[in-house]
Amino acid sequence: MSQPQSSLNQTSQAIPVQNKTQKTGKSLPLGLIIKLGKFIWSTMWHVMMSQLAPRNKSGEYIRPQSQFRNFVSSTENSQYPPEASRYRLYVGLGCPWAHRTLVTLALKGLETTISVSIVSPSAAGIWVLNEEEEGCRTVPEIYNLAQYNLTQSQYQGRCTVPILWDTQTQTIVNNESAEIIVILNSQFNQFAKNFALDLYPDELRESIDKWNEKIYHAVNNGVYRCGFAQTQSAYEQACNDLFTTLDEIDIALATSRYLCGDQLTLADVRLFTTLFRFDVVYYGLFKCNRRRIQDYQNLGAYLRDLYQLSGVADTCDLESVKRDYYGNLFPLNPGGIIPLGPDISYLLKPHERNH
Ligand SMILES: N[C@@H](CCC(=O)N[C@@H](CS)C(=O)NCC(=O)O)C(=O)O
Secondary structure: OOOOOOHHHHHHHHOHHHHHHHHHOOOOOHHHHHHHHHHHHHHHHHHHHHHHOOEOOOOOEOOOOOOOEOOOOOOOOOOOOOOOOOEEEEEEOOOHHHHHHHHHHHHHOOOOOOEEEEEEEOOOOOEEEEEEEOOEEEHHHHHHHHHHHHHOOOOOOOOOOOEEEEOOOOEEEEOOHHHHHHHHHHOOOOOOOOOOOOOOOHHHHHHHHHHHHHHHHHHHOHHHHHHOOOOHHHHHHHHHHHHHHHHHHHHHOOOOOEOOEOOOOHHHHHHHHHHHHHHHHHOOOOOOOOOOHHHOHHHHHHHHHHHOOOOOHHHOOHHHHHHHHHOOOOOOOOOOOOOOOOOOHHHHOOOOOOO
């Protein structure tokens, strides 16, 4: 019986680089090029990740704290009283944290009270405005202006979105999405179309806070802990935490329409923006590929339910999510090729969660 020809022989004959090396001696051997490439690539990756994704000694990603933490309130002498057309949100459409603020804005019906400026990531990985505003062209310039107006000093931290901006004092009120959505839920009711909708009611706060705590660590930030892990063990820990928590949520959703019962809350808003991105970018790019959300019986239908709530689908921009994650936002895809899929039309299928 004739043996198949050795693939090694075939390869060495087929690779012109090696032949050229032998003939001219000018190019490096292929093996060396690959080794050198891997070394440079992995060194650069560690340098970039150490800037982009701070980590602890075990290689686990640690998210920096947001620094502007003021509140809009109608109390006497409030520096930031609720007013129509005074505040503005800076958001990137790819960003899940910024997306929380857009969903809350839509659910409350505050689109005509608070304006929205959309920013996009530049090739250098900073958020850039579509047009000059407040004399600024980039989000770092917005942060510097705010810091200068508050303390006459230069801003030192991360320049993240979302930002709740006060056009009157030209400062940042708050840059923490978890707090901005609490502000939007409660402080602008006099202007809100859906003023009676309370996404953070007193009687559910304990349950909402409990879910938020668990879901932030294991899911919202958990997908980043997977994607930005810098050691195998840090990745495995994050991935196990993520899927254990998704399984737990799936079980809870078997007997409850939303996380805290029949009523939609901020806990659902916070989970939704991560779930929307899950099968699209986290599953592949961040290596969260044990299971897709659409394959969970309850979580899959729950995602469809939230997506179909009035105004929510309009806040979801699939193309921006793919473009930002696979393109300029993270150095995880050096070739810059953006996948064609997935098709998310299944999000419009009946969810039957209201029975
Ligand atoms: N804690 C912040 C995190 C926001 C955040 O990390 N945003 C990302 C975009 S998805 C960002 O702007 N990153 C830019 C940077 O870190 O320089 C929040 O929830 O508001």
